[in-house]
Amino acid sequence: MxxxxxxxxxxxMGLFGSTLLMPVSSAQAQDQTEEVEKISVTGSRIQRVxxxxxxxxxxxxxxxxxxxxxxxxxxxxNDMPALFAAQTGMAANGATGTATLNLRNLGTxxxxxxxxxxRLPAGSPIAGGIAPxxxxxxxxxxxxxxxxxxxxxxxxxxxxxxxxxxxxLKDDFEGFSFDYQHSFYQHKNDNSAIQEKVEALxxxxxxxxxxxxxxxxxxxxxxxxxxxxxxxxxxxGTFRDIKALRQSGRDFSACALFYDANxxxxxxxxxxxxxxxxxxxxxxxxxxxxxxxxxxxxxYNYGPLNYYQRPDERKTFGAIxxxxxxxxxxxxxxxxxxxxxxxxxxxxxxxxxxxxxxxCGNPLMSDQQFETICASQGLNRDDTLQGVYIGRRSVEGAPxxxxxxHTSHRGVLGVRGIIDDNWSYDVFANFSNVSMVQTYQNDxxxxxxxxxxxxxxxxEGNPVCQSVLDGSDPNCVPWNVFQEDGVTxxxxxxxxxxxxxxxxxxxxxxxxxxxxxxTEAGVMVPGTSTGIxxxxxxxxxxxxxxxxxxxxFTSGDGAGQGGPTGSxxxxxxxxxFFGELDIPLLEARSFAxxxxxxxxxxxxxxxxxxxxxxxxxxxDWAVNEDLRFRGSFQRAVRAGNVRDLFRPQTxxxxxxNDDPCGATGTMxxxxxxxxxxxxxxxxxxxxxxxxxQYNTITGGxxxxxxxxxxxxxxxxxxxxxxxxxxxxxxxxFDIEVDxxxxxxxxxxxxxKCGASGDPTFCNLVNRGPNGNLWVGQASVTATDIxxxxxxxxxxxxxxxxxxxxxxMGTLKLSLVGTWLEKLDNEPVPGDPVIECAGYWDRTSCxxxxxxxxxNLRATWTTPWxxxxxxxxxxxxxxxxxxxxxxxxxxxxxxxxxxxxxAATWQAHENVSLRLGxxxxxxxxxxxxxxxxxxxxxxxxxxxxxDALGRYVFAGVxxxx
Numbered sequence: 001m002x003x004x005x006x007x008x009x010x011x012x013m014g015l016f017g018s019t020l021l022m023p024v025s026s027a028q029a030q031d032q033t034e035e036v037e038k039i040s041v042t043g044s045r046i047q048r049v050x051x052x053x054x055x056x057x058x059x060x061x062x063x064x065x066x067x068x069x070x071x072x073x074x075x076x077x078n079d080m081p082a083l084f085a086a087q088t089g090m091a092a093n094g095a096t097g098t099a100t101l102n103l104r105n106l107g108t109x110x111x112x113x114x115x116x117x118x119r120l121p122a123g124s125p126i127a128g129g130i131a132p133x134x135x136x137x138x139x140x141x142x143x144x145x146x147x148x149x150x151x152x153x154x155x156x157x158x159x160x161x162x163x164x165x166x167x168x169l170k171d172d173f174e175g176f177s178f179d180y181q182h183s184f185y186q187h188k189n190d191n192s193a194i195q196e197k198v199e200a201l202x203x204x205x206x207x208x209x210x211x212x213x214x215x216x217x218x219x220x221x222x223x224x225x226x227x228x229x230x231x232x233x234x235x236x237g238t239f240r241d242i243k244a245l246r247q248s249g250r251d252f253s254a255c256a257l258f259y260d261a262n263x264x265x266x267x268x269x270x271x272x273x274x275x276x277x278x279x280x281x282x283x284x285x286x287x288x289x290x291x292x293x294x295x296x297x298x299x300y301n302y303g304p305l306n307y308y309q310r311p312d313e314r315k316t317f318g319a320i321x322x323x324x325x326x327x328x329x330x331x332x333x334x335x336x337x338x339x340x341x342x343x344x345x346x347x348x349x350x351x352x353x354x355x356x357x358x359x360c361g362n363p364l365m366s367d368q369q370f371e372t373i374c375a376s377q378g379l380n381r382d383d384t385l386q387g388v389y390i391g392r393r394s395v396e397g398a399p400x401x402x403x404x405x406h407t408s409h410r411g412v413l414g415v416r417g418i419i420d421d422n423w424s425y426d427v428f429a430n431f432s433n434v435s436m437v438q439t440y441q442n443d444x445x446x447x448x449x450x451x452x453x454x455x456x457x458x459x460e461g462n463p464v465c466q467s468v469l470d471g472s473d474p475n476c477v478p479w480n481v482f483q484e485d486g487v488t489x490x491x492x493x494x495x496x497x498x499x500x501x502x503x504x505x506x507x508x509x510x511x512x513x514x515x516x517x518x519t520e521a522g523v524m525v526p527g528t529s530t531g532i533x534x535x536x537x538x539x540x541x542x543x544x545x546x547x548x549x550x551x552x553f554t555s556g557d558g559a560g561q562g563g564p565t566g567s568x569x570x571x572x573x574x575x576x577f578f579g580e581l582d583i584p585l586l587e588a589r590s591f592a593x594x595x596x597x598x599x600x601x602x603x604x605x606x607x608x609x610x611x612x613x614x615x616x617x618x619x620d621w622a623v624n625e626d627l628r629f630r631g632s633f634q635r636a637v638r639a640g641n642v643r644d645l646f647r648p649q650t651x652x653x654x655x656x657n658d659d660p661c662g663a664t665g666t667m668x669x670x671x672x673x674x675x676x677x678x679x680x681x682x683x684x685x686x687x688x689x690x691x692x693q694y695n696t697i698t699g700g701x702x703x704x705x706x707x708x709x710x711x712x713x714x715x716x717x718x719x720x721x722x723x724x725x726x727x728x729x730x731x732x733f734d735i736e737v738d739x740x741x742x743x744x745x746x747x748x749x750x751x752k753c754g755a756s757g758d759p760t761f762c763n764l765v766n767r768g769p770n771g772n773l774w775v776g777q778a779s780v781t782a783t784d785i786x787x788x789x790x791x792x793x794x795x796x797x798x799x800x801x802x803x804x805x806x807x808m809g810t811l812k813l814s815l816v817g818t819w820l821e822k823l824d825n826e827p828v829p830g831d832p833v834i835e836c837a838g839y840w841d842r843t844s845c846x847x848x849x850x851x852x853x854x855n856l857r858a859t860w861t862t863p864w865x866x867x868x869x870x871x872x873x874x875x876x877x878x879x880x881x882x883x884x885x886x887x888x889x890x891x892x893x894x895x896x897x898x899x900x901x902a903a904t905w906q907a908h909e910n911v912s913l914r915l916g917x918x919x920x921x922x923x924x925x926x927x928x929x930x931x932x933x934x935x936x937x938x939x940x941x942x943x944x945x946d947a948l949g950r951y952v953f954a955g956v957x958x959x960x
Contacts, residue, residue: 042114043164044580045537046582056148058798059146060076072135074088074943075088079873084849090310091935092307095342096129097310097404097405099133104735106790106792107742108131111161113132113167115410119157119432121408121432121506121507124434125546130505130642133434136316140217150163150733153602155616157576158612158638162735169320171320171322172232176220176960181955185948186922187949189251203304218239220238238316240313245308248304250947250948257928269691270691272392272690275287280388281686303939306938307344308937308942313340315339316339321333329416330415337409338406347400348394348400355390356769360373360381361382361383362463363455397492398442404436419516422518426513427512428512429508431506431507436504436547443558448495452477465478476494479494497559503546504545507542511537514534532584535579538575538577539577542572563652579602581597583596593622596621599616612637612639613635626721635710637709639707640784654694654696654780654782655932661687662685664688674756676767681770704785714732725804727798727800728797732793737789737790742785743782744827749761751883752828787829790825792822792837794822796817801814814856815857816854817854824837832885837849842930847941848941853874853876866905866906869900869903874897875898903916910960925941925945927939
């Protein structure tokens with residue numbers, strides 16, 4: 001075995017979890033020996049010959065990405081067992097227009113995202129979008145993705161609590177490459193059980209066979225070396241166009257699903273309907289038929305208009321270059337630009353019960369309507385009915401459309417080089433900016449709704465707004481919600497309120513470090529021949545965010561917004577010192593080819609008067625060429641980001657299946673009274689929101705302390721010489737986050753108040769006049785604090801086996817899996833722990849967290865310049881979490897099995913073709929009623945499960 005082959009083997013063993021380790025021939029390895037003479041891996045800045053990682057690192061290669069056929073980076077990574085869905089292209093209500101990563105299901109802001117070892121900026125100033133947006137990274141430019149699980153703050157700074165995702169981009173490219181791929185979804189709508197429920201309510205069903213969600217992805221890369229061979233410039237550009245796909249395109253999302261009293265699926269929806277709902281939430285509820293009131297019976301099916309896949313148009317351009325002036329100075333630069341525009345569409349806006357009175361003399365009401373709602377209560381035409389709420393869906397208008405556009409600019413300029421034979425340096429500046437423009441179309445104005453419903457008769461008996469008579473709003477047009485087909489364009493024009501916001505996020509990072517090998521200086525452990533490796537560096541980073549919504553947003557006047565949207569303007573900076581040591585302890589012993597100790601430390605001083613200390617202690621023990629053990633303990637931190645610290649308190653929405661004091665609630669009367677409920681309102685149907693959304697007040701906190709996490713991992717890498725081609729890695733991880741920055745779940749606040757009567761919690765529950773938590777200003781306050789802790793642990797498994805088939809080519813088998821032992825959340829210190837491993841819910845556990853997930857892949861590389869790949873993706877079952885020591889809820893997601901097939905063919909030395917189908921068997925996703933806003937959409941979790949059917953792709957790559 002050549003020295004180069006040993007180096008390549010060591011690198012492969014250190015890259016834990018590689019799903020497709022490409023074999024390196026001896027000849028190739030010899031050619032590359034000088035290039036990889038000193039290497040580094042994600043998790044350390046020390047460069048060594050034969051460098052491996054003492055922390056588990058998973059690699060996804062460019063070949064792996066091509067096999068999936070996926071063009072959205074978040075989709076590629078969400079298929080990994082260690083990652084969970086966050087913001088994806090399939091979010092509608094609650095979409096930010098960004099794509100974010102959620103490692104270990106600990107949250108997107110606890111996953112640090114790097115490009116070539118340097119930070120990506122905050123993705124968006126909008127709520128929920130501050131995590132880095134991987135839309136900035138074109139899939140076609142990725143050389144590989146390295147995922148380091150567990151804390152890495154000592155090496156990279158704040159936010160690496162769950163780990164690091166480092167995108168290594170292609171550089172030093174020479175020639176020209178063009179790539180095109182077309183893809184679409186295909187599905188057979190054959191869910192007869194759901195179709196019967198849809199047809200029973202005369203809702204429209206989609207075609208039995210659909211092909212939709214088309215996307216086109218173009219990319220090019222152009223590279224050239226300088227005449228003297230000392231430099232290279234690589235230019236790239238991409239264009240991606242993804243078409244919209246509505247929920248109406250699938251039978252299982254053709255209606256909004258809910259549960260009946262027997263926990264059977266029914267088609268439900270919102271109580272804000274085209275026919276209107278006129279109700280006191282207790283004694284009566286009417287809707288309009290013709291020009292009369294009849295008993296309210298029909299909910300509004302809001303699902304079909306919602307986007308299942310958002311339309312998205314993205315352009316990226318950039319350049320990567322370097323020029324070696326001499327061995328002491330190699331100047332490098334990266335420039336990138338992205339423009340991404342996506343539209344999230346949901347059902348039309350309306351009057352969401354924002355008024356509580358009705359003038360009985362309203363001339364738009366018929367005599368029958370007056371008799372039904374006013375005279376029946378002893379009122380005449382001069383009286384005003386109190387305590388009546390109107391829910392009226394503005395279906396005459398268009399669906400609400402949230403038009404989100406993000407434009408990013410990123411530039412890196414650095415210089416690196418050799419100081420002498422043992423020391424080198426790297427100094428760089430990294431500046432990134434993301435500009436966001438948001439245009440929210442087709443919403444209504446709450447202020448104008450109130451005025452347009454307050455209608456009286458003028459001197460001639462014609463309906464007129466009271467605000468016209470008193471001069472407060474002479475432009476008001478009465479809104480005729482009392483008659484079918486009574487709404488005119490003039491009424492709509494008055495009510496519609498376009499909303500607008502803009503904002504910027506900016507990250508400035510200046511860092512420099514020196515790294516050295518003290519072998520020649522003789523600084524080494526006695527009995528070893530390799531000296532201590534050293535890194536020492538300084539870093540300055542500034543984060544700034546500006547979010548400027550217009551008056552319609554900030555006032556909360558947008559009827560379909562769920563409350564005001566607050567502006568944010570803030571920033572902070574941090575000055576840091578960091579260092580690393582790589583200490584060989586033993587070499588060439590009978591029980592240890594090598595034993596290495598890794599140490600790292602970082603001190604951070606924040607302008608918010610907070611300081612942190614992070615550190616790493618890791619051990620790497622190579623018993624021999626066949627077996628290597630590794631273990632590490634890492635202290636990581638996450639300082640509050642700008643939104644955590646500076647966003648104002650505003651009214652919004654949270655997901656809850658039912659008020660625990662409502663008709664199907666489980667809290668006792670005594671407990672409910674402690675939450676502010678009048679005893680007469682206990683179990684009232686009006687406490688339950690038909691849409692499953694309730695009001696909450698959330699906001700930032702400038703006094704937040706940084707989160708602190710401890711990560712412990714240990715495992716082994718096995719590459720037995722007796723079984724050539726076989727490699728296996730098994731690693732245990734345990735992550736605990738103390739003083740986690742988040743809010744106490746609203747359901748926990750309600751339950752704690754009811755159980756104890758503690759004013760600490762009861763003062764946060766503000767019930768409305770009829771006891772509800774979803775109408776008007778009724779709400780649960782849940783602002784950011786440093787809560788108890790989050791914790792997760794489990795085992796990662798990776799195994800690969802290369803088998804020679806002689807003259808029939810080679811077969812490569814690979815398995816990547818994660819067993820989740822625990823995923824715990826303690827919202828309040830000392831409270832019972834919420835255990836989410838194997839569960840999902842709407843407020844605490846959220847999306848499913850199966851105990852076992854894996855990808856099993858087989859690739860046959862034929863002797864005919866073609867390869868065939870089959871992948872089995874498995875997601876374990878997940879039960880519905882209801883509460884501590886409470887039986888599981890009715891919705892259990894069974895385990896899911898997906899089969900993917902792909903083929904590649906090198907048709908010509910310059911032409912490569914690929915074709916594939918993911919979810920070959922057209923597996924329908926597991927369904928749930930009342931899917932939570934954000935992660936849920938279309939009666940399932942589309943970012944986690946394959947929601948849209950078969951994904952078919954075909955692509956071609958031309959290289960010259």
